[in-house]
Amino acid sequence: MRLAGKVAIITGAAVGLKGELMNFGGGAAWRFVEQGAQVVLTDIDDERGELTAAQICEAGGDALYLHHDVSDENDWARVVDAALARFGRLDVLVNNAGGGGGGSEITSDSSIQAFKHWMDVNCTGTFLGIRAAIDSMKEAGGGSIINVSSIYGMVGGPAPPSYLASKGAIRNLTKGTAVQLAPYGIRVNSIHPGFAFTARTRENFSKKEEAAVRLARVPMGRFATVDEVVYGMIYLASDESSWVTGTELVIDGGLTAA
Amino acid sequence: MDRFKGKVLLLTGSAAAVRGEQLGFGGETAWRFLEEGGQGVMLTDVQDEKGERAASQMRADGYDARYMRLDVTDEHQWQAVVDRTVSEFGRLDGLVNIAGAIDRGTISETSSDHWQRVIDVSLRQVFLGTRTAIAPMRQAGGGSIVNIASMVGRSSSLYAAGYSTSRAGMVQFAKAAAIQLGKYNIRVNAILPGWTRTPFTESIYQDDAQRRIRDVRVPLGRWAEPKEIAAAILFLLSDDASYVSGADLLVDGGTTAGMADLGLTTDHLNV
């Protein structure tokens, strides 16, 4: 078991119902537990989040769901406190909650509100998460923070400006905080998934044309599964990656190599 | 863990694999590959005596391992090694390009022969190795190729113009090959290690001044152990990384993430 004895907070982890297509956070919760971790799942989608945590516990895992808006400083304090109260320590934080909106093309009337909202969730949310985890990770003698960015944090393309800006920001926020937190044994890395078939993308990626334009650009010729991104998280969460910090792990089937 | 059950691995530059002696990246990787269920390992290098001893030590421990001489710049030797790997072990699933040669001196001091040698060890290696491995990997239904470049393939370094240029080439070649070979389910990636104590760096490590210049640049405050690089190699070889291709994975303790030595007065830098 690669995460034995570790306690992890995974944000955006509501969608993990057994037998159904999951999202990265929900899928990670299951696999982390399978590898021996105790997991705190958080999200704003409380109904599915509670259900996912309950199913993990039913299957013999140790999991807790908490309502958590990652753009809210007070929510972070509450979540970290609750994690410590329940499990006694914090070793891993996966800043996975996120998304984008407001149209995939910049125009003279692109929504300012959408831009600010997703900057708040993706970028400020990641900052708040790192900030909230520092003290308890120092206490644990170190830790691993995994920030879920995107290939749109590495390259441009038809994505909302809020998404491009916030995912790019996550990449260098990761590098800077990695350098600053290394003295405490806290590692910080980013993951950059390419096109993955998740609960959120299913509808869109199931359309023949939407799939075809994307897959034409992917050397491996298929979408990623949830697990294929989750195993990258497990590598970065585990002690296997004890010398990996400030790096960007691209999981995109070769997409951005071209 | 049984991540490599039934799989066969070929490594270049992997003679430093004798347990009880200093291990290189290849040695750490080969042992763990076998311990995690690997069916067989082909060690290769230009240091025959050490390589033979390593392979027989692995066999004595009950594993299937062979050593063969392979100068990675030699096309014919590549073909012979890959042929023999397939005939001995029945298949080829993984190739790790580990051989390396370095120039230490200014550009003015570097002879064109030496420059060429450094470039060839890096770049003929990845070209010839990949080209030769394609057929058996297609036969196996896919494969994973890992090029061990260096963090100086992204940033550069004083006194190693040829080395860092050639290492950047290994990264770029991995991307090019990933694009072409994705359709065969052959994944190609590069790892960019930072300073690690191995036979390759032992003389620098032993030199206090040289070591300290480097120590302060590593945010994690120490050099890597070769097993930490091996863990990254094994991740990329395994099915855990089944959608990772064309990636360049830094494993450098944060060294190239930023300028840790600027303005940081934290005590760990002085220990």
Ligand SMILES: NC(=O)c1ccc[n+]([C@@H]2O[C@H](COP(=O)([O-])OP(=O)(O)OC[C@H]3O[C@@H](n4cnc5c(N)ncnc54)[C@H](O)[C@@H]3O)[C@@H](O)[C@H]2O)c1
């Ligand atoms: N699916 C892909 O192809 C893909 C590719 C690259 C990156 N990503 C990134 O991966 C992460 C997970 O995405 P996913 O595809 O699994 O889909 P997802 O949209 O289902 O996951 C995001 C989760 O975050 C939650 N969330 C939204 N706003 C929140 C807030 N303010 N506070 C807390 N939680 C909030 C959502 O309820 C949802 O459960 C996201 O950061 C996404 O940008 C996904």
Ligand SMILES: NC(=O)c1ccc[n+]([C@@H]2O[C@H](COP(=O)([O-])OP(=O)(O)OC[C@H]3O[C@@H](n4cnc5c(N)ncnc54)[C@H](O)[C@@H]3O)[C@@H](O)[C@H]2O)c1
């Ligand atoms: N140790 C580090 O700090 C470090 C950091 C970044 C990159 N690297 C790279 O990692 C690789 C492995 O190095 P290591 O640290 O494990 O040390 P190592 O000395 O054990 O491995 C390098 C091996 O390459 C072999 N070699 C040299 N020329 C060859 C040729 N023409 N054909 C075949 N083999 C040849 C050497 O005999 C040696 O055994 C090297 O390419 C090195 O450049 C090392």
